[in-house]
Amino acid sequence: MHSFTEENYLKAIYKLQEANGLIVATSALAQVLEVHAPSVTDMLKRMAGKKLVTYQKSKGVKLTEKGRQVAVGIIRNHRLWEVFLVDKLGYKWDEVHDLAEQLEHIHSEDLTNKLDMFLGFPKADPHGDPIPDANGILPKSKAVLLSTLKMGERGTFTGVTDHTPAFLNYLDKSGISLGNSIKVKAIEEFDQTYTIQLKDKKDTVISYKVANSLLVNKVETT
Amino acid sequence: MHSFTEENYLKAIYKLQEANGLIVATSALAQVLEVHAPSVTDMLKRMAGKKLVTYQKSKGVKLTEKGRQVAVGIIRNHRLWEVFLVDKLGYKWDEVHDLAEQLEHIHSEDLTNKLDMFLGFPKADPHGDPIPDANGILPKSKAVLLSTLKMGERGTFTGVTDHTPAFLNYLDKSGISLGNSIKVKAIEEFDQTYTIQLKDKKDTVISYKVANSLLVNKVETT
DNA sequence: TTAATAAATTAGGTTAATCTAATTTATTTT
DNA sequence: AAAATAAATTAGATTAACCTAATTTATTAA
Numbered sequence A, B: 001m002h003s004f005t006e007e008n009y010l011k012a013i014y015k016l017q018e019a020n021g022l023i024v025a026t027s028a029l030a031q032v033l034e035v036h037a038p039s040v041t042d043m044l045k046r047m048a049g050k051k052l053v054t055y056q057k058s059k060g061v062k063l064t065e066k067g068r069q070v071a072v073g074i075i076r077n078h079r080l081w082e083v084f085l086v087d088k089l090g091y092k093w094d095e096v097h098d099l100a101e102q103l104e105h106i107h108s109e110d111l112t113n114k115l116d117m118f119l120g121f122p123k124a125d126p127h128g129d130p131i132p133d134a135n136g137i138l139p140k141s142k143a144v145l146l147s148t149l150k151m152g153e154r155g156t157f158t159g160v161t162d163h164t165p166a167f168l169n170y171l172d173k174s175g176i177s178l179g180n181s182i183k184v185k186a187i188e189e190f191d192q193t194y195t196i197q198l199k200d201k202k203d204t205v206i207s208y209k210v211a212n213s214l215l216v217n218k219v220e221t222t
Numbered sequence C: 001t002t003a004a005t006a007a008a009t010t011a012g013g014t015t016a017a018t019c020t021a022a023t024t025t026a027t028t029t030t
Numbered sequence D: 001a002a003a004a005t006a007a008a009t010t011a012g013a014t015t016a017a018c019c020t021a022a023t024t025t026a027t028t029a030a
Helices: A004-020 A026-033 A037-049 A065-088 A097-103 A109-118 A165-174 B004-020 B026-033 B037-049 B065-088 B097-103 B109-118 B165-174
Strands: A053-056 A060-063 A154-160 A181-187 A194-198 A203-206 A214-219 B053-056 B060-063 B154-160 B181-187 B194-198 B203-206 B214-219
Touching: A004 A026, A004 A037, A004 A060, A004 A065, A026 A037, A037 A053, A037 A060, A060 A065, A065 A097, A065 A109, A154 A165, A181 A214, B004 B026, B004 B037, B004 B060, B004 B065, B026 B037, B037 B053, B037 B060, B060 B065, B065 B097, B065 B109, B154 B165, B181 B214
Parallel strands: none
Antiparallel strands: A053 A060, A154 A181, A154 A214, A181 A194, A194 A203, B053 B060, B154 B181, B154 B214, B181 B194, B194 B203
């Protein structure tokens, strides 16, 4: 079995690999894991010995297939536990991250699959992030940032790229919830402020920063 | 926060303290924790430094009030998660121990309490062991071993002292379940074999070893 | 009450995961 | 292309939790 630390490294490498291309830098890992660079170098060597990553000195790391499997398994756990916390225990979407960071390291494929069934095989976690299936397959989403939509275009709000409680709370306060249909009514040239229309017809003004943190499934205007 | 290891020591000390009197020996801990005696000595010194135990060189340890609080908290977690696994995920009572050993170390009082509510504030885990309340109060049970009952006496089966899957399976196979009413029909002098009558009137023969692992609430014959 | 046995501790090491300070390797900038 | 800057690595330590071998302290038996 892998240690919590190894699993956290694997998850971090996976996410950085997704976000910023193929090879992951020591410094990037040090930053997200909140440790110092020499600790990362050290750990990567150990993990390379276990064939979890391929490590190229002074260049960075990639996950091996084995490493990717473990990483995706942890992400599956994390997201399923988040659904449990929100759907079953009544937590709010901005409260579950730290708890899921603990629960994701429970080692039992069988438990994960039973939990999945208990939750009704959810496709996404409370933030809209897709849940990998038992084979580690993660459905490719075609969601785009709201900030890429042009005047008059529409979409359905399906996820966030900023998972901080502060941002999630802002969305709650503004009445913007997953599944909402959103139409771009206006984009202010000067500061890229968006005026959007929510399903309930109320117009809302959001900053570029917000528009750039919301994922939508674009509705093609046929 | 305490490490998993510390928590496991605390739990072990608590259980040995309950079972065998007040002071707990290094060797007893080494045995249940499956480590060697010098490791225990080492750890106990560290834990004494944190005021979790009082350590008397060459004599043994006791929990401090602080240590007891932590230990009971872990036991509460463990038993609540066992209820979750059985009641919600469909596990059998002989399958949940190892998983609960992992889940018990999730650090969140709030999660524990929400779980408790979700489960309907159960009083006992699937093996009949009482669940401490949020204040660490464990109801004193007045259950006795079936092996202490005399001919003709009755009781309700409320718990086990042997939690091994082998024993639990044996009970399943024999149709002996928590809550069953049991009457002692005969006790063989020669080998202390018990003949018992279950609620459904069927007579069953059990060994002394089995009778000595079953807890019952004795029904006083008025 | 001394001798034998059992239990516990000390001494000295190991491993995973971290750190700081110093050095080396890469990448930019001039 | 050389100099400056940034990133990464090496060297050497630390801490928690464990180990084995040797020694000391308790307990039990003769």
